[in-house]
Amino acid sequence: MFDLTGKLALVTGSGQGVGKGIAHVLIEAGAHVLVNDLVPERAEATAEALGKSASPLPFDVADADAVDAAVASCGPIDILVNNAGIPPSMRAVKFRSLPREEWAPYIDVNLYGVLNCVRATIDGMCERRWGRVITISSGSGVHGQNIGVSLYAAGKGAGISFMRHLAIECARDGVTANTLALGLMVREEGPGGEEARTVTAKLAGSIPVGRLGTGDDIGYACAFLASNEASWLTGQTIAVNGGSTTS
Ligand SMILES: NC(=O)c1ccc[n+]([C@@H]2O[C@H](COP(=O)([O-])OP(=O)(O)OC[C@H]3O[C@@H](n4cnc5c(N)ncnc54)[C@H](O)[C@@H]3O)[C@@H](O)[C@H]2O)c1
Numbered sequence: 001m002f003d004l005t006g007k008l009a010l011v012t013g014s015g016q017g018v019g020k021g022i023a024h025v026l027i028e029a030g031a032h033v034l035v036n037d038l039v040p041e042r043a044e045a046t047a048e049a050l051g052k053s054a055s056p057l058p059f060d061v062a063d064a065d066a067v068d069a070a071v072a073s074c075g076p077i078d079i080l081v082n083n084a085g086i087p088p089s090m091r092a093v094k095f096r097s098l099p100r101e102e103w104a105p106y107i108d109v110n111l112y113g114v115l116n117c118v119r120a121t122i123d124g125m126c127e128r129r130w131g132r133v134i135t136i137s138s139g140s141g142v143h144g145q146n147i148g149v150s151l152y153a154a155g156k157g158a159g160i161s162f163m164r165h166l167a168i169e170c171a172r173d174g175v176t177a178n179t180l181a182l183g184l185m186v187r188e189e190g191p192g193g194e195e196a197r198t199v200t201a202k203l204a205g206s207i208p209v210g211r212l213g214t215g216d217d218i219g220y221a222c223a224f225l226a227s228n229e230a231s232w233l234t235g236q237t238i239a240v241n242g243g244s245t246t247s
Contacts (some may be wrong), residue, residue: 002227005030009226010077012061012117013084015042017188018136020050021215022081022222027053029223034074036061038084061113062105071120076128079226080121082114082135082159085152092148103151110155114162122170131175132226133166135159136218139247142181142237160237167235176234178225183241185213208243 004026014023015037023033023046033054037043040058047056057074059066061084071077087105114135125131140149141156160179167177184207187200204212221240224230241247 001229002223003030004079004223004226007031007078007226008034008075009079009081010034010036010057010071010074010117010121011081011083012036012113013038013086014081015039015046015058018182018185018215018218019081019083020046021217022083022136022219023050023054025216025219025223026079026081026226027051029226031079031226034077036070036084038088061117062108064112064116064119067116067120071117076124077121078125078128078130079132080117080134081222082117082133084113085110085136085138085156085159090152094146094148095150098151106151106155107158110152111158111162114159118162118166122166122175125175126170126173129174131170131173132230133163133175133177134222134225135163135177135179137179137181137237139181139183139239139241139244142239143246145246163237164235171234174231176225176231178234179237180218180221180225181237181239181241182218183207183213183239183244183247185215185218206244207241207247211242213240213242 009026009031011019011023013019014035034057035043035047036057043056043058047054059070087109089105137156140153163177163179
């Protein structure tokens, strides 16, 4: 069950954090994983750590030409996980205080990044009559929150809507498209720094199961969605959040 042997998967933003966990679990299930990241050294180090079933494929998901060139250099991609989603400039600030010049990166990575990666892979999936697209979103894309993430949430919500429509358009082609809406996760280094990690750790107690999520938790959900057994599951947004109702 949930055997991904022989499948080629691209996991964007998998040089660290959630994506690294997803890559690890997909490899355990038998897939070969292309480890993408904006930071080439991260993609290379993570691919090396994951072993011979992983290859680095650094590029910026928001750069359509770079996405097309990278995808063209690989074999046919069967499983696309759109995981890159936190722009390096991310900071928690409410909409009225967020300068217009800071809007674009949230939409670029979370909407155009998803569009670019789907555009580069979907024709091959439909032609081969098998494909899986999984987008990593957030409770922020589903619920209103007062934590200064409105632009990030706009991008996350856009990804959810796009997956729902892609799923219907490709439903007869053997391709499924789903979204995972994550709750609070263990954070590695990254935007927001130590302060963001401390705030996140403090909020862990409010999660019904009593802990933050890990990359592997999300990887198990991806392995299921990517499997043959999930061929009747498409167009859905699944909350993976330790039972939270607001994140
Ligand atoms: N961390 C959380 O609490 C949390 C909660 C809900 C949803 N999510 C979502 O989970 C996903 C992963 O989050 P994370 O916490 O692991 O983030 P992270 O910042 O720790 O790691 C993500 C990786 O993506 C890379 N990246 C960023 N922009 C990119 C781009 N344009 N092209 C290619 N790679 C890029 C970064 O270099 C980084 O290595 C994101 O979509 C995020 O929105 C995270």
